[in-house]
Amino acid sequence: MKICRFGDLVICRSGLVIAALAMAGTTLLAHHSFAAFDMTKEQTITGVVSRFDWTNPHTFIWVDVTSEKGVTESWAIEGMSPNYLGRRGWSKNSVKPGDKITVSIRPLKEGKTGGMFIRAQIGDRVLMPTGTPTDER
Amino acid sequence: MPSSRTIGSTALAVVLATAVAGLAAGQTPARSAPTAADWAALAKLPDFTGVWEVGFGAAGGRGAGGGRGSRAGGPPAGPQLTPAYAEKRRARLANPPEDSQAANCLPPGMPGIMGQPYPMEFLLTPGLVTIVIEAYTQVRHIYTDGRPLPEDPDPKFHGTSIGRWEGDTLVVETVGFSPQTDIAANTPHSEKMKIVERFRLADADTMTIETTVTDPEALAAPWVSNRTLRRHRAWTIAEYICEENNRNSVDANGKAGINIKK
Numbered sequence: 001m002k003i004c005r006f007g008d009l010v011i012c013r014s015g016l017v018i019a020a021l022a023m024a025g026t027t028l029l030a031h032h033s034f035a036a037f038d039m040t041k042e043q044t045i046t047g048v049v050s051r052f053d054w055t056n057p058h059t060f061i062w063v064d065v066t067s068e069k070g071v072t073e074s075w076a077i078e079g080m081s082p083n084y085l086g087r088r089g090w091s092k093n094s095v096k097p098g099d100k101i102t103v104s105i106r107p108l109k110e111g112k113t114g115g116m117f118i119r120a121q122i123g124d125r126v127l128m129p130t131g132t133p134t135d136e137r
Numbered sequence: 138m139p140s141s142r143t144i145g146s147t148a149l150a151v152v153l154a155t156a157v158a159g160l161a162a163g164q165t166p167a168r169s170a171p172t173a174a175d176w177a178a179l180a181k182l183p184d185f186t187g188v189w190e191v192g193f194g195a196a197g198g199r200g201a202g203g204g205r206g207s208r209a210g211g212p213p214a215g216p217q218l219t220p221a222y223a224e225k226r227r228a229r230l231a232n233p234p235e236d237s238q239a240a241n242c243l244p245p246g247m248p249g250i251m252g253q254p255y256p257m258e259f260l261l262t263p264g265l266v267t268i269v270i271e272a273y274t275q276v277r278h279i280y281t282d283g284r285p286l287p288e289d290p291d292p293k294f295h296g297t298s299i300g301r302w303e304g305d306t307l308v309v310e311t312v313g314f315s316p317q318t319d320i321a322a323n324t325p326h327s328e329k330m331k332i333v334e335r336f337r338l339a340d341a342d343t344m345t346i347e348t349t350v351t352d353p354e355a356l357a358a359p360w361v362s363n364r365t366l367r368r369h370r371a372w373t374i375a376e377y378i379c380e381e382n383n384r385n386s387v388d389a390n391g392k393a394g395i396n397i398k399k
Contacts, residue, residue: 030253030272031379031385032236032240032385032387033235035393056382060382060384062399083375083377086375087372113397
């Protein structure tokens with residue numbers, strides 16, 4: 001088994017063991033607390049990306065999720081900043097409108113359609129929020 | 138209607154008052170133009186230049202908002218408060234806000250700004266060390282031209298800093314902090330807070346900062362914390378405009394919010 005090294009390869013091939021993920025914990029979110037999120041839950045949603053905000057202080061992946069009944073809702077997935085992620089292999093092109101995406105999140109409280117990014121998969125690419133920074137930027 | 142003479146006198150008085158106030162502030166003594174020798178002297182100092190990032194290793198302390206960072210030997214001790222300030226902290230924690238004002242993009246000020254998960258760049262010029270801090274696009278000015286600390290500083294988020302070199306260590310003293318900054322999370326300071334930072338290179342691309350906070354009203358003992366920073370030669374400081382797309386918030390009642398309107 002191979003463990004992805006996120007510093008030089010944030011986007012790993014699927015099927016590999018992902019370790020030490022979702023450390024977007026106490027030390028990483030300087031800008032705000034976790035009060036809006038249910039940190040005891042992990043939820044996975046699948047949908048189509050409608051927009052990717054490569055913006056400070058947080059990135060947002062907007063995902064259209066269609067239920068079995070055919071109702072489509074927009075989900076807002078908050079991630080780390082472009083400054084932080086950009087030094088760890090991400091770019092503004094890591095997520096594109098039209099991408100079919102599966103995202104694991106800490107859901108917002110009160111049943112709102114959003115959450116905090118844990119990890120995502122687009123095709124055979126896995127996107128992680130953390131890792132050792134690269135030196136190439 | 139006042140006579141033109143009265144108006145003239147009033148205007149003169151305003152001008153004089155402004156000038157006196159400007160002098161009274163007295164915090165920007167004239168600096169002589171740097172000479173070639175001044176610039177050359179910088180080359181003899183330890184090389185602090187470049188972009189540095191605070192380490193967030195497993196030992197990174199979180200006992201205090203400002204005390205994050207790498208630290209050997211277990212979790213760092215939090216500040217020891219005087220009874221009066223322990224009571225202030227208890228009062229805040231009795232009904233703690235769900236978030237800090239940083240959620241509204243207000244920078245934390247000192248000392249918390251030195252422990253953000255974003256890099257900072259050190260610039261050395263004659264008589265001045267400038268720290269460009271990516272988080273919230275902040276900057277600190279540390280005057281190394283021999284001026285004294287101000288006796289009655291205006292309260293500021295980063296205080297007013299002077300520095301001197303003790304061998305290879307840059308020793309920075311800072312006083313005069315805004316009441317909107319905290320020593321650590323939910324831990325207020327008094328007007329007498331003073332912060333002394335000792336910056337030095339541990340090896341070619343490692344910097345250590347020992348931070349000592351004293352406050353005769355708030356702290357029962359000096360609070361010492363340590364950080365380790367790593368230099369990234371290839372990095373540049375990136376833009377960080379917190380208001381660009383800030384969807385987080387905390388309201389006057391301390392309730393955290395998030396705006397997910399697309």
